[in-house]
Amino acid sequence: MPLLEAIDVHGGYGGMNILNGVDMAIEADEIGVIVGPNGAGKSTMLKAVFGLLTITGGEIRLRGEPITNLAPHKLVERGMGFVPQEKNIFPSLSVAENLEMGAFLKPGTVSRLKRQIYDIFPPLYDKRHQPAGELSGGQRQMVAMGRALMNEPSVLLLDEPTAGLSPRYMNEIFEQVKRISATGVGVLMVEQNAKQALRIAHRGFVLAAGQNRFTDSGEALLADPQVAKSFLGG
Incomplete structure (x- = not known):
């Protein structure tokens, strides 16, 4: 199936x-x-x-x-997770805050899930306190994908x-x-x-x-x- x-x-x-x-x-x-x-x-x-x-x-x-x-x-x-092509991050929020927004269905597992996302997208760890809107296009895409993965789809x-x-x-x-x-x-x-x-x-x-x-x-x-x-x- x-x-x-x-x-x-x-x-x-x-x-x-x-x-x-x-x-x-x-x-x-x-x-x-x-x-x-x-x-x-x-x-x-x-x-x-x-x-x-x-x-x-x-x-x-x-x-x-x-x-x-x-x-x-x-x-x-x-x-199911979905990452649209445009407007897929919260630019004024930090990288970490963007990720946390993706875990609204799993509030008790945020720390563990963020560690997993940083393992998949290593560049985001050093940028975790930086506003997502200040990142490069590739890093913003990583944030968008990471946020969708925070719900463990x-x-x-x-x-x-x-x-x-x-x-x-x-x-x-x-x-x-x-x-x-x-x-x-x-x-x-x-x-x-x-x-x-x-x-x-x-x-x-x-x-x-x-x-x-x-x-x-x-x-x-x-x-x-x-x-x-x-x-x-x-």
Whole structure:
């Protein structure tokens, strides 16, 4: 049974479908990567999973249980974390305070959870008393991911975690995504840096016009000449 599964999902905004029958599944401790051209429905799919838009057809399941159209706070209670691309930190709060905001469902375990986050994201420990808004873009992304992990989710959704980052921080974020997955957390992320993301993906989903065009392991997709030509720049 997959940890997270989407079956024939349809949905969109204002009565217009953007998703036209998307299928996805990841197991615990797997990294799933959604790639495709602009307007393919990548971020829309992630928002559909997290209850931020109404699914008009199909089903989403977490550990085999239907979660279709559940409100985001209900999904957080069931063990799902979500990191949006923008406005994903509290800039005036310190790094430590940002992390503490993520543990509202686990108030008695804050110290232990912060130690775990500093183990995953070592640069944050030295910055823990600094306002998060003063950090570099890569470090702010670490804070956002760390805050989502403070609730000990079983699955973490990441929307463009390396957007706007330098190559150094992009590689660092991908390494930390691998570290998160190794702890047993399933990761489903949307990425524009498709080649680099597929290199760490256990499963890859290539979307176009709101539908699956290719679904395979990251390694197989990178080796597919049709995928490379149409979606990875040759």
